Amino acid sequence: MKNNFKGRDFLSLMDFTREEVYELLDLAVELKRRHAIGDDPKPLQGRTIAMIFEKNSTRTRLSFQAGIAQLGGQSFYMRPDEMQLNRGEPIKDTARVIDRYCDALVIRTFGKERVEEFAHYMKNPVINALTDQEHPCQILADLMTIREKKGRLEGLKLTFAADLFNMAHSLLIACPLMGIDIAIAHPEGLKADPKIVEFAEETARKNGTKVVLTTDMSEALRDADVIYANTYHSMGTTEEERKQREAIFFPYRIDEEKVKVAKDDFIFLHCLPAYREEEMTESILEGPHSVVWDEAENRMHTEKAVLAAVVY
Incomplete structure (x- = not known):
């Protein structure tokens, strides 16, 4: 090397x-x-x-x-x-x-x-x-999968819809670094780590990419090459907390109607475990755009x- x-x-x-x-x-x-x-x-x-x-x-x-x-x-x-x-x-x-x-x-x-x-x-x-x-190991697998399916990383747009935890942070670091535009859709009131957002925005300025954090799901998904969902349940979440979070995040569920504004050949990623009909529909996870199992192998x-x- x-x-x-x-x-x-x-x-x-x-x-x-x-x-x-x-x-x-x-x-x-x-x-x-x-x-x-x-x-x-x-x-x-x-x-x-x-x-x-x-x-x-x-x-x-x-x-x-x-x-x-x-x-x-x-x-x-x-x-x-x-x-x-x-x-x-x-x-x-x-x-x-x-x-x-x-x-x-x-x-x-x-x-x-x-x-x-x-x-x-x-x-x-x-x-x-x-x-x-x-979660840097997961992101490396995601980058490998995107490159494998799209033939490149630079110039693509990735949309992430989930909570602003470790996966969002790692994508904010990796996407601008590798020349990928990133849009994160999230419910009102959630905030990503400000130091990581600052790093992402500075890296994006250097590399000519875009970093967008928005509550507008349609805006985030528009012209996306890669759509990424993740569970919004943390380990140890109570049943009451789970129901509350389901209500908050339901507008950000990936489904067939929402993805119509994405690129026709978008790919769907999920780092697993996946909760069907919560963060995405069964038909998205098991559909022709899903590369989740290749992502898991990678x-x-x-x-x-x-x-x-x-x-x-």
Whole structure:
């Protein structure tokens, strides 16, 4: 690879240039091609990857574990309730021990400060598998999928309709960086992280792209090349909160009528899990525009690319 990724953390796409993101995407494409013909390279042979998931996961955990195995490495999943970290051990102590035993840490947790503290005390790379603020591994898979289906990234328009949590933040970082216009449709009163919005707008000015946050669903969807939905239920949401949020977000549900203003050849993304008839209709999720299952597969290949690039 042209750039030296070895030993670098993968915490946020803010830390990477457009050229570096393309290198990771190119590597993911090659790893996917080789996996399809049964010729997986083994850059992680003899390497051990620790995994801490303080939030539940299906796809992220499985894709990392499968990907590590395909690249010849071993993964060890540590349940939070089995760790001394859960009994008050400082992060810095846990981090320094993991650093002596393992070649990298994949962590899925709550605040980004926890990931950053692990990274501070570890010499080996730390990979952000999701925090409340960002989900960079998912976005890398999304970029791979868009490029795979559209043949390019630059000059496209992506519309995101959901809550302004980690996925919205990561798209705000990635889209202007990669030359994609982004429009986010959201209910009145919601606010994205102002520092991330500032980063997105500054990057957009440099790269000649557009960043729009609006309550107008039709405006956001107009001429979209990519339409992205996401669940608006956080883990631990009560039934009462769920009903309240369903009412608030129903006008932002992706359905056949709303997408008429998008490009005829738009593609539909969703990072899953998907709640049919809530954030999108069944016919959108299962329809001809949906590339959700390719997107899910590509998460494994982009995660493999990150691991192959950063692990010594």
